[in-house]
Structure formats: C-alpha cells, structure tokens
Amino acid sequence: MGLQIEAQALEKAWRSPHNVASFEGMRLKNIGWILRAAALLALPAFVASGASSNGRTLYKWVDAQGVTHYGDHIPPEFASQEQHLINSQGIEIDRLDAQKTPEQIAAEDQKRLDAEQNQNRDRNLLNTYASVQEIERLRDQRVALLTDQIKVTSQFLEVLYGRMKKLRLNSMRFKPYSDDPKAVAMPDQIAEDLVHVGTDIRTQEQNLLEKRSEEATMSKQFESDIARFKELKGLH
Numbered sequence: 001m002g003l004q005i006e007a008q009a010l011e012k013a014w015r016s017p018h019n020v021a022s023f024e025g026m027r028l029k030n031i032g033w034i035l036r037a038a039a040l041l042a043l044p045a046f047v048a049s050g051a052s053s054n055g056r057t058l059y060k061w062v063d064a065q066g067v068t069h070y071g072d073h074i075p076p077e078f079a080s081q082e083q084h085l086i087n088s089q090g091i092e093i094d095r096l097d098a099q100k101t102p103e104q105i106a107a108e109d110q111k112r113l114d115a116e117q118n119q120n121r122d123r124n125l126l127n128t129y130a131s132v133q134e135i136e137r138l139r140d141q142r143v144a145l146l147t148d149q150i151k152v153t154s155q156f157l158e159v160l161y162g163r164m165k166k167l168r169l170n171s172m173r174f175k176p177y178s179d180d181p182k183a184v185a186m187p188d189q190i191a192e193d194l195v196h197v198g199t200d201i202r203t204q205e206q207n208l209l210e211k212r213s214e215e216a217t218m219s220k221q222f223e224s225d226i227a228r229f230k231e232l233k234g235l236h
Helices: 002-015 023-042 045-054 102-128 132-171 188-233
Strands: 058-062 068-071 083-086 092-096
Touching (some): 132 188
Antiparallel strands (some): 058 068
16 A cells, blocks of 8 residues: 555656656655565565564564464474574564484484595595505505414314314214213213313304404495595696
C-alpha cells in the first residue's frame, strides 16, 4: 500500500507544471526509500515490523520440522542449534554454528591428528632419506632380517612338532591312553613334557604369525613411503 501511494505521489508531481524541473531530484531522493521498503517486504512480516520499529536485533532459528522462527532470544530447547542474528535492516550480521555432537568432535580431532601425523611423516621422509635407493636399501635389510627370523622360528617349530610326536607315541603305553588293562599310569615326567612342549608349540606358532604379519605390514609401509617420497620430490 505504501509503495502504491508513493507511486501516485510521484505521478502527480510529474504532471504538475511547477514541479517538472524538480521531479528528477525528487525521484532520486526517494529511490533509496523504495529499495529499503522492498527489502523489508521481502522478509517475514514479523521481522520487518519488529526490527524496524525499535532497531533491535533478532534471532533466527529452524526447528526440527524445518519451520523458521524469529525472536529476541533463543528458547533453551534450540540453544544448541545453528542460529542467525539479524539487524534492524533485516540483514544477517552474525551466525552461530550448531553445537557439535561428541561424535563430530571426535571425528574432527581424529582428522586433525591424521593431518599432523602426515605432516610429521613427510618431514621425517625428507630429513631421513636423500634418494629412493636409500629407502629401498633399508627396506631390503629389514625384510631380510624378518625373513631370517621367520626361517629360524619355522625350523624350531619343526623340532617341537617332532618332539611332540614322540611324546604322544610314548604316552600311548600308559594310562589313560593305553587300551592294555595292565598298563601303568603315565610317569609325571612324560606328562610334564607333554604340557611344556605343547606350550612351546603354541608360543612359537603365535610368534610365526606375528613375524609374517610384520613382514607384510613393513613391506606395504615401505612401498607407501617410497611413493610418498617420489611425490614430495616430484619424481616419476
């Protein structure tokens, strides 16, 4: 309605012979008011009337149903959500991010930690090695050492397996394994040897698994280091 009245006033002024010379100045003077009115009309009625009446700032937030709300304070149940602060011209002047969940905070912390570790890794690569060949030599030395350890462990396991086989055969002559009703009870020494050898076998089998896993992980890590070193040095 205000825009229509303004337009009628401008038209009347244009037709008046006394105001033809001053019309252009009047039009320029009022163009700022028209633009401001249009901007306020584009906002929700609550914002336009509330903000322009006393120059206060308003908060804007969205509820769980996606409905936008305005007010001079944030209700407690929406305090953790994203908030927007609007001035008397209906312009957003500030924004408060939504409160982050523990999962989001943990993910950001992990991302930051990963970035720091990557930076440290790059720095160590550049400070430690002068060429790809140096990395490859160290890789070959480490892998060879693990290969020797795997070989020794495997040989020791073969010895233990042989010892266990003999102990089991020997134990079959005694109760409770023998079917002979005249068989005597197993001597304590044989029983203890069965337990000790069995424990040694399980220990060495676990060591063998760990060494093989370490070998695979080490080879993969060295390959990754070589690729990253080439990237940092611009090598192909």
